[in-house]
Amino acid sequence: MIKKVISALIAGATLLAPASGDLSADDWQRVGDDITSGVSGIVVDGRHGDTVDALAVRDNKEPGQQRLVAVRYSRHAKPQVRAVEWQGEPPVDLEAIDAVPGREGEYVALASDGTAYRIRREKGTVLREDGALHRKRDTVRVIHEFRLPGISPDGNYEGFALARTARGTVVAVWADRGGDERPAKLTAATWNPATDAFGQPDSVEFSVPYPAEHVRHVSDVELSARGGLTVSSASDPGDDGPYDSALYAAGRLVARDDGEAELRLSATPDRLATFAGHKIEALACLPGSRTGILGTDDENDGGSVTTAAFCRP
Known part of the structure; x- marks a missing residue:
């Protein structure tokens, strides 16, 4: 029986649009120079003209290594990178981050084993009553730690996105990256920000034709204003590369009559x-x-950021 579906309208995100072709290395700006300073996930935190403020996670595993950095990016200036302190026990191998819709300063960061960290950020500069600026540490603290539903012990999770539907519900999409002959697995479910509880998950396998070797079929995922999904895919032959990546329009997310999320890739x-x-x-x-x-995350060659026209309102 054919199930009737209603497209979910996702507020506050973007639609996919064709991007320009290959970008040269000159279009990228470094935010780190070694294996501990790559970018494994990013979320936009603000925009001021041509300047973008972002919060990025790093997939470090050892004590004392950065887990979060604030990045101020402009095409016309060197990026400003500032450490954000993780209060308490630091996570291992963070791979993705997105903002909690409707909750300013709250985010969900995802580790590669499928552990999610609901965090709240306190920025480092405050305005005192006398009008003076007071500097303090830029920090995040964990509100709640939880596991995504249906996590496989053999999975390696690298993509995560949140968005609010036109019905007012919040949906989440996450991905096990896959590798070479093993497809990635994208999963979607409704998510309740009040309780961190998920609805019924829907999972679909996904593969890309390029890159063709040492491939991670999904290295991150973004959700558009009308439920469109874009993914990044990457080739990773080792800590010294060489690397290649691609962006794909992967399909869309829809909402069923019962309000649960469904993937159509x-x-x-x-x-x-x-x-x-x-x-x-x-x-x-x-x-x-x-x-x-x-x-x-270019491993021994550090990390870089750039912009490209792959979105539209």
């Missing part, structure tokens, strides 16, 4: 752009813009 995803020489692991769209920000 394309058997032949549309490649939007390719990026030689970088391992893209992070993407996010700027609200009200065709522009998105991309982040790389």
Whole structure:
């Protein structure tokens, strides 16, 4: 029996749009120079003209290594990168981050084993009553730690996105990256920000034709204003590369009559752009813009960010 579905309208995100072709290394700006300073996930935190403020996660595992950084990016200036302190026991191998819709300063960061961290950020500069600026540490603290539903012990989770539907519900999409002959697995479910409880998950396997070797079929995922999904895919032959990446229009998310989320992925995803020489692991769209920000984890060569026209309002 054919199930009737109603498209979910996602507020405050972006639609997919064709991006320009390959970008040269000159279009990228470094935010780190070694294996501990890549970008494995990113979320837009604000925009001021051509300047983008973002919060990025790093997939570090050892004590004392950064887990979060604030990045101020402009095409016309060197990026400003500032550490954000993780209060309490630091997580291991953070791979994605997104903002909690309707909750300013709240985010969900995802580790590769499927553990999610609901965090609240306290920025480092405050205005005192006398009008003077007072500097303090930029920190996040964990509100709640939980596991995503249906997590496989063999999975490696690299993509996560949240968005609010026109019905007022919040949906989540996450991805086990897959590898070479093993497809990625995208999963979607409704999510209640009041309780961190999920609805019934819906999972679909997903593969890309390019890159063709050492491939991670999904290295991050973004959700558009009308339920469209874009994913990044990357080739990772080792800590010294060489790397290649691509962006794809993967399909869409719809809402069933009962309000649960359903994925409809394309058997032949549309490649939007390719990026030689970088391992893209992070993407996010700027609200009200065709522009998105991309982040790389190039292992021994550090991390970089750039923008590309793969979004639209």
